Amino acid sequence: MNKFLFRQIDNIGLVLFRAVFGFLIATEAFGAIFTGWLRRTLVEPPFTFNFIGFDFLQYLQGDFMYYYFVVMGIFGIFVMLGYKYRFSMIAYAIMWTAVYLMQKSSYNNHYYLMMLLCWIMALLPANRWFSLDAKINPELKNPAMPRWVLLVLIFQVWIVYTYASVAKFYPDWLDASMAALLMEGRKHYWLIGSLLQENWVHWAIAYTGILFDLLIVPLMLWKRTRVIGFVISVFFHLFNSIVFQIGIFPYMSIAFALFFFSPQILQKRFLPKKELYIGNDVVVPKYKNLLLGAFSIYFAFQLALPLRHWFFKDDVLWTEEGHRLSWRMMLRAKSGSLTVYVADKKDGAKEFYNYSVLLGRKQQGSVATKPDIMWQLAQKIKAIEAEKGRDVAVYMEAKVRVNRGKFYPFTNPEIDLAAEKWHPFKHSEWILPSPKDLHRPLKD
Template sequence: MNKFLFKYIDNTGLVLFRVVFGALIATEAFGAIFTGWLRRTLVDTPFTFNFIGFDFLQNLQGPLLYYYFVVMGLFGIFVMLGFKYRFSMVAYALMWTCVYLMQKSSYNNHYYLMMLLCWIMAFLPANRWFSLDAKINPGIKNPAMPRWVLLILILQVWIVYTYASVAKWYPEWLNASVPALFMQGKKHYWLIGEFLQKNWVHWSIAYVGILFDLLIVPLMLWKRTRLLGFVISVFFHLFNSIVFQIGIFPYMSIAFALFFFSPETLQKRFLPKKKLYTEGEVIIPKNRNIIIGVFSIYFLVQIGLPLRHWFFKDDVLWTEEGHRLSWRMMLRSKSGNLTVYVKDKESGVKKRYNYQELLGDKQARAVKTKPDLLWQLAQRIKKVEAEKGNDVAVYMDCLVMVNNGVYFPFIDPNVDLASEEWHPFKHHDWILPSPEDYNKKPVKE
């Protein structure tokens, strides 16, 4: 075990990944400003649907977030340059974690993965070469790193891809109807719009997606298939970038290849002046048990969290319970209709409530299909009304459509959601049971 974990290997892959990763996270921060994502998601909206329990992050909301993201982008550049690396990486990780926990209406798996990688990278010796830190302080220069550094990065990537594949093993994906549904929204794309509507393309997306996620890490680990795996990876992720426009995630995924190619290849191609480490020393650190313990707990959580929905009552595709933090990527399309009523507890008067005035456009669309967002909206309404001197109950009449099927009742309209408690690891009975035929398609007249 000591030899397996603490044998020193060349660190060229880690050093190069730091440069690419720093550039990407800086792009994420500055891009949020220039694309309008920050304005739409966190500045213009009066309420952001933070992760439950992190309500205090609402205090960060507003125009000052523009400065916040500029500072975060600068830390990303510092990471890329290897300048004050440890401080810069921890600072970006902390700031991005706040952004991630601050809002759920633009939930994206790559936001979660980026947060995890930021914290992992913060504890890795990624600035020991090709960095301003090493130039300023030559004493930290080191062409090597312990093998556990490489192993935790590969294992993290493997977990992501494996769960992403397994999550697609359900009928609506296997019969290619979900990919077909996604492609319907791409008809307007220049040059490729009509091509994406072909039936064989939908089937290819369905099964290439399953097989790629399941096999790409084994392909990259085996030397004989590594180049093939890399070529497939580049094509797959560039296709996703063009078609689905999901930000930096495809390029970060391509950069993962740096963990698999041999140090000799990477050093020859990218850092020819770097010393190639080949001594293979085994150096056991004094904090060996702490390192093993921390990462063992971390990966047990990473493996366990995506499985939790199996312990909830009903289907996660319907209830959404256990969906987040589980690498369930682009699996379904949902839309909903929502009507909110408030009942004054003193007078007994029940009336329709205009909830849209409390939310931005993006948040108003997202709330209709997510039970935790519906619960948070009920708490928000109760608080707003309490500030006016009104003690109210909040009822919701909500219909949800899955994968372009038909609408079914989603929330028990007789339950006062404002008086309910939220249980992160327990099913909520006010979510109505999933209909047996909720995936059925509407009859065309």
């Protein structure tokens, strides 16, 4: 075990990834400002639907967030340059984690992966070469790293891809109807818009998605298929970048290849002046047990969280319970309608409540289909009415459709959601059972 985990290997893949990762996270921070994502998501809305339990992050929102993201972008540049790396990476990890937990209307698995990688990278010796830290302090310079560093990164990537593949084994993906739905909104694309509407393209996208996610890590691990895997990876992720426009994730995914190619190839292509480590030392640190224990717990959670929806009642595609933090990417398109009523507890008479004046457009779309956000809205309405001196019950009548199927009742309109407790690991009984034909083919 010691030889397997703590044998020293060359660190060129790690230091190159650090430079690329730093550039990408800096781009993410500055890009959020210049594309208007920050303004729409965290500045203009009077409040956001944060992860439940992190309400205190509401105090950070508003115009202050522009400065916040500028500082975060600067830390990203420092990571890229390897300047005060440990401090800069930890600072970015803390700040991005807060951003991630601030809102759910723009939830994205890629944001979650970026958060995990920030914390993992903060623990790794990624500034021992090709960095300002190593240039300023030559004693820090080291061409090697323990093998466990590489294994941790590869295992994290494998978890992401494997769960993403397994999640696609459900009827609406297997019959290519979900791919057809995804492509329908891209008819207007120049040159490729009409091609994306072809039936064979939908089938190709559906099964390429399954096979790529399932096989890309094994292909990259095996030397004989590594180049083929890399070419497929570049094409796959560039296609996703062009078609789905999902920010830095495709390029970060391409950069994962740095963990698989040999140090000799990476040195020849990128850092010809780097000293290659060719030793065979085994260095067991004093904190070995702490290290093994911490990563064992971390990966146990990573393996367990995507499975938790099986312990909830009903279908995760309907209830959304257990959907987040599970690498369930592009699996469903949901839309819904929501009518809210409040009743003053003094007389019990229900009255219509225009909740839309409280929310932005994207928030309105989220609250109509996500039960935890519905619950949070109920708590918000109750608090607003309490400030007016009214103690109210909040009732919600929601209808939801999945993958452009029929609309079905989603919530029990007779239950006061403001009086309900939120249980993150327990099914909410006010969510009505899923319809029997939830997975109706899109073409029917």
